[in-house]
Amino acid sequence: MRTSLSPELNQFAADVLAGLSASPKFLSSKYFYDDEGTRLFQEIMKLPEYYLTGCEHEIFSTHAAEIYRSFANCGSEFDLIELGAGDGSKTSVLIDHFLHQTEKISYTAIDISQEALDTLTFKFSEEFPSLKVFARRGDYFRILESLKSPDKPRKIIMFLGSNIGNFSRQQSVDFFRSLRAVMDDSDVLFLGFDLQKDPRVIVPAYDDADGVTAAFNLNLLSRINRELGGNFDIDKFSHYANYRPVEGSARSYLISRERQSVQISALNRSFEFEQWEAIFMEISQKYSLKIISDLAAESGFRIKENFIDGRNFYCNSLWRPL
């Protein structure tokens, strides 16, 4: 590996090396979100097939008053901290309602994507000039420790958009436990979970008719070309998504259309692909209410309230430390 790379690029290079050397090959979904990936994800959120955004939007619009009561918990001051905030478009529905009740809130967005944070801070400064907004760029796994703040108002930690679905079950429990470790007893977690449903509704959300989800996945190969000097020929890979109803998980892959060799200069290595060999790109886990309550108990929380959309597609779950 080249030693002249920045620490961030070095980590990207190391993860790409590990993923493309493994059998089966894989790439980490956290690298989807360079500027182009963030822009494509904003397009995905507007797709009719990507029902998740509409469901969470509906829950926030319908239940904003109850959510506010649960967050304020009789006092009014609290800090909203959003992990993997994206462009904050759904969160703005809640903030708009909250600011009609109190001025005593602040909002911190944590995201790995500078493009997402720039879009969010610009939008929020226009929409909510009185709101204190803090943007922190970084990996939420690394930033957790700095969330400990005993003298500050109560924390509402939000992890929306079913982001948690990209983790394995064990990673989810470990993640929730590390969140618990930086929370005070009166803090709460507000989570978005995509629920199990007809597989014929789920699959198009990850494989839409206009090919935006395909472009989003393929962009990671272009990112490797741009940042690590790869020579992936994007036309020689195709995107494929499926849903495994027994495990309740949607999976996305990039499939090599032909036998080929790909050179990545930052790694000083080439990688061989058999015809129809797959790179595993992403898991998007779907949940039942029972699984959500098991996860809460296993991670040191209890469910205070669940908010569900009209079609029973999606659940925002509010957790309190046990």
Ligand SMILES: C[S@@+](CC[C@H](N)C(=O)[O-])C[C@H]1O[C@@H](n2cnc3c(N)ncnc32)[C@H](O)[C@@H]1O
């Ligand atoms: C699926 S999008 C969801 C965005 C937003 N929460 C929503 O519901 O619309 C995931 C977001 O998490 C960010 N992200 C992914 N992995 C991350 C990580 N390890 N640390 C910080 N942010 C991350 C991405 O940049 C992206 O903005």
